[in-house]
Amino acid sequence: MNYLLSWIIWLPILGMVTIAFIPRDKSELIKQVAAIVSGIQLLLTIYLWRIFDQSVGTFQFMERAEWIPSFNITYILGVDGLSFPMVFLMALIGFIGVFVSWNIDKAVKGYFSLFLLLNTGVMGVFLALDFFLFYIFWEVMLLPMYFLIGIWGGPQREYAAIKFFLYTLAGSVLMLIAILALYFTCGKTFDMLVLMETAPVALNGMLWWGMSAIKVIWVLLFIGFAIKVPVFPFHTWLPLAHVEAPTAISVILAGVLLKLGIYGMLRINYTMLPDGVFWFAGALAVLGLINVIWGAMCALAQKDLKKLVAYSSVNHMGYTLIGMAAVIAASTMNGDNLISAQAGMGGAVFQMFNHGTISAMLFILVGVIYDRAHHRDIDGFGGLAAQMPIYTAFVAVAFFAGLGLPGFSGFISEAMIFIGAFPVFKTIVIISTLGILLNAAYFLWAFQRIFFGPANEKYNDLPEINTRELFTVVPLAVITLILGIYPRPFLDMISATLNVLIDSVVSLGGFTSAF
């Protein structure tokens, strides 16, 4: 199949068009079409995985087509070990998300159309290798998200939706300026592959208003991506959006959308501005640390279960930042410790994937209890373990995975991050292990309050988790467990690409006196 990546991206649009022709009363049919389309998409990504060559660190399955020659805009797609896990994650969570949304009964047609459009946007960002195309996909996600939160969300949905929209748009216009600045300073091209080669050289020593061009562009891009991650202090939209969004959208938001920020930094900042990586790595680690501690503290204070999970996302993404910062360990200046850099970067990417599966699981499970009890107040339950043993077991799995218990995938990635970052950021790593403790505290405390203790009379007849819900949780739990015991397949898939990335960061950056 020559246009495999295009099919993966555009298939949901095909589904959207199909849905547009279905009368709006046939809601079952609409759901089935959405399920089939995302099912095929998932199968295609699995097929892609089978034929993906792990030993190659560069882009595979490239597609290239003329688009707007007068501005040097091309349609370029490609996949490598960094983007493939994300593509797979999106396909998986997109597929599961359809089943999570099965209960939606308000304007089903609109919901699933937007859901599929969102899917296309996210896939496009992960696969685009032309900066213009990347930006278009990046923005295409916003409108469906706005509607999905704003129409199908909770009581404060209007505010949450507009806050999300404004925050992300503010980030992305800064990104647009950075993209244009790169375009005009580095040979008038949007082709990322070319920019990766020309940008580090072209920007070297360039000054704008007395500031180094590398620093300016780095910061602009970083803010754009950091809002998506979200990095403290840009995180305030996240808990709100999560709490108000319908379950399936929270799942996509936490599971995939937050990764876009990290992905963008690794794909763009790291490759095009390697000098900036060395300049910013310390700040990155510190921001990561703040995310870890701040997220955990906030989670500890929450009464709303969904908000707790939302803050746990802030906490988990913090580890990723610390791991990413460890890349500088490989340079001669910081100890020539390639293994550390590999562990840190590998841990960061692995953590992204794990957070995707684990937080998706957490949000689905929160949705399950919310559907039954119609509230998410942690203190409003009690003794649920007796009524819903299977549900309790799955929540236990998800919580333990979330707090990084050995045997679950989260443990491996966090351990890798600490191992990698320790040689360069000793203090930060030591303090951030405190985060793990807080992590355990808020999960276990919440677990205890919900499932143990005296049974709440009100919930004596809560129905057990049903088959459809199990169907959405089990695959995620299985992946978490398997990768927790045997992470090799995943690490093998990303290592070649990460080695190339580390190599380019270290060889192109860090020793110039650009600033």
Added chain:
Amino acid sequence: MSNFNSLAYYWPELILTVTILVAVIADLCYRREQSINVAWWVLGGLALTLFAVRMGGSSVSPLFMGMVASDPFSDFFKVLILLSTALVILMSFNSNELKDYRVGEYFSILSILSFGLFLMVSAIDILMVYLAIEIVSIMSFFLAGYLKKNPHSNEASLKYVIYGAFSSGIMLYGLSILFGLTGTTKFFEMQNAISSLGSDSNLALILSVVFILVGFGYKISAVPFHFWTPDVYEGSPTTITAYLSVAPKAAGFALLIRFFNQVFGDGTAMTSESWMAVNNLPWPELMAVLAAATMTVGNLVAIQQNSVKRMLAYSSIAHAGYMMMALPLMSQSGVYGIMIYLVVYLFMNLGAFFVLIYVQSEVGGETFNDFDSLGWKMPFIGILMTLFMVSLTGLPPTAGFIGKFYIFASVIEAGSQYYWLAFVGALNSVVSLYYYIRVVKHMYLIGERSESIGLPSSNLVTLVLIVLAIPTFIFGWYFGPLTDWVNQSFVIYQGM
């Protein structure tokens, strides 16, 4: 070229003149109820004019002893003017506000107005500039006050007259200083004379630049000459508001581009990739500050509006600001950016106003609350309005993004001295999201799926809206044809 020879190149204007006369005569023959039929005569004339413009070829020459120029650059704007006039006329059939009035002369005045705009985009002599601006202004005063029984409309017209007279007076003063310094009224002779002036006359030059900017700024409603805009836009019939926010603005930009870059440019007459200001006059800096002020004020005030019509009025000020960003750059790509933006802006802004006209006639109001749950009741209108709002915000994949993209690209290309302007512009488009999406919020986030779906009652409205929506969407991701057209149109008369 002599007057007689010029006529051969003047078919579009001649046809338009005949159209005006036919419209006036036809109006006399119709009875009051039937006077709307004048519109068809005017539309026919506009179609013929468009044909003549397109047939005109790419000749570049001065006409009527150097009063106006015939070049692809002005043809480009003429097409925009014709297009917006025709669309506004089509939409006027459905306007509720005009129902109580005899509308025959409404259409003939509109065609006179477009004739004035034709002169404005091709003028290369300051006498012609003044004449064109006055034709346009006076016709606009009539149209703004067309709703005789509506006090708001009367107020709009009167305010418009006072502001218009005041600012064109100041502009005339600026032009006379310029004439006094150079002794000529022709753009290119003026440029020559200015570049040989000593630095002791810089003060007088700067004064005349400022005064002239007052007149031009009034035409494109730039801050701080924008105070008439919201009241006039609110009081006028909405069809006219739509027209005023697009066609005269486009013509105003054409004039600004030609006048400032050729008279106050370095004499290369926009033939090189980029050029400088004559005698290092600081007009680009002035213009940059005005651009930043225009979009910021427009956006910040638009947020506070409760009437969608007034919001769109302020938003059109903001859009003028975005386009003005590219004026101080003095580069070809900046002018391209403005031209692309104007095309895109025509479609999306007329679209937004036309939806508003339709909502006015169906719901009976023009505040945000009148849009409540409209997306559920009238999905067609809801989706189109969402498209226009998203496009006005400048989000991909809509045409509005492409317009902003080209403007920002030209600003960034001009080098780091204008990066601050790009930042201001970028942050402004974030601010604008808030009030544009507020319309969408009222349409969709309020209310539920309704059982009865309303389709537009008139096929004409449906057709016009679709005609506007298609380019608004298509140009968002396939803008090759658009840039090609602009590219071909960038042939500008450069003097003898």
